[in-house]
Amino acid sequence: MSRLALGVDIGGTKIAVGAVDAAGAIRARRTVATDVEAGFDAGLARLVQAIDETMAEARTDPAALAGIGLGCPGPFDEASGRIENFYTLPGWEGNDIVSPLAAHYGTPVRLVNDADAALLGEALAGAARxxxxxxxxxxxxxxxxxxxxxxxxxxxxxxxxxxxxxxxxxxxxxxxxxxxxxxxxxxxxxxxxxxxxxxxxxxxxxxxxxxxxxxxxxxxxxxxxxxxxxxxxxxxxxxxxxxxxxxxxxxxxxxxxxxxxxxxxxxxxxxxxxxxxxxxxxxxxxxxxxxxxxxxxxxxxxx
Ligand SMILES: [Zn+2]
Structure with a gap:
């Protein structure tokens, strides 16, 4: 069985989490509301729950993962993990989303621009293969x-x-x-x-x-x-x-x-x-x- 990574697509209305293999196939997935009005901490808690459920369904655990990639609308500061988008994610700007996840799961976590992530996905398993x-x-x-x-x-x-x-x-x-x-x-x-x-x-x-x-x-x-x-x-x-x-x-x-x-x-x-x-x-x-x-x-x- 090939190695899995978790891909997360953070949007203004919903967050999608998927366990993805090296061929780009989605082995398990969850979607939760972003609900930015409820604040960043509540959003992070919902994301952690969605990640846990996705890993359980894919029968994997953080130690076996290649990491967690977070596709997010820019701008953000990749080095500090801070979201800086006040347009799509109002109220989340200034919060570091990478460090808490990396500390909690002990696996690499990276932010990637959502448009870049979309092309990477299409290059792996879609129209740009x-x-x-x-x-x-x-x-x-x-x-x-x-x-x-x-x-x-x-x-x-x-x-x-x-x-x-x-x-x-x-x-x-x-x-x-x-x-x-x-x-x-x-x-x-x-x-x-x-x-x-x-x-x-x-x-x-x-x-x-x-x-x-x-x-x-x-x-x-x-x-x-x-x-x-x-x-x-x-x-x-x-x-x-x-x-x-x-x-x-x-x-x-x-x-x-x-x-x-x-x-x-x-x-x-x-x-x-x-x-x-x-x-x-x-x-x-x-x-x-x-x-x-x-x-x-x-x-x-x-x-
Ligand atoms: Zn312009």
Missing amino acids: GARIAVMLTVGTGIGGAALIDGAILRGAAGAHPEIGHLVVDPAGPECYCGQRGCLEALAAGPALARAGAGLGYADAEAVFAAAAAGAAAAEAIVARSADAMEMAVWSLIHAFLPEVILFGGGMGERHFALYRDAAGRAVARAVLAPVGAIRVVKATLGNDAGMVGAAALMLEDA
Whole structure:
């Protein structure tokens, strides 16, 4: 029996724990509410219980584990284990989530950016399997990005994670919370479509997509603008990384994959300087499990 690691996917609404083997198969799993309002200590206690139950079902124990990988929305401080995200995890910022788990279980524990974890998962057991160079865009409430270079996740200066959602695709575009104008995220993430649709009476991004599909011209224009933004971003990503695989994941990325595939395809078709015949645009296949599998894969690699 191959060694197991625990992968944990920490989200704003729920935390998923899985015992994952070296092939990326999930042997046991639990999901608990994040419930950030109840505070960090209560969340940590729920996580410990979910870990204990997952280990029991997988018939493993901390001494046999390769470790516990924690996929978490950034920013966080990897060295101190401190969560610094006040947007998705309000009230948890400033708390060290790594040390208490490492001390309690006596096994290695690491934080990994959730977008990086998702691509690691897809590289081990999903749509990026076998790829040497891949770029993944996770489209939903925000737009996360990750790059796989020579089979390893790209980490930047000081170990930081690339912020592909903040590629500028329209310098005259709407303001982004990062201080820039016209970032990909400010034009194509769910809240951007919701904001553009609010003035037309649409409740959220999905309402805009539905109206566009039904032929409402104003909704079609909003969706087309987001697709144009994605096309511009993919153009830059193609030329920066020359990826073999471009993956779209996340809730919106998977539900509306055809839109993003076509937008990326338009960029690929125009890219005369790139080896476009060697570039594939694919949909992520692990869905919500990608981050959990990838966080575990990191620990299995370390071991
Ligand atoms: Zn930005």
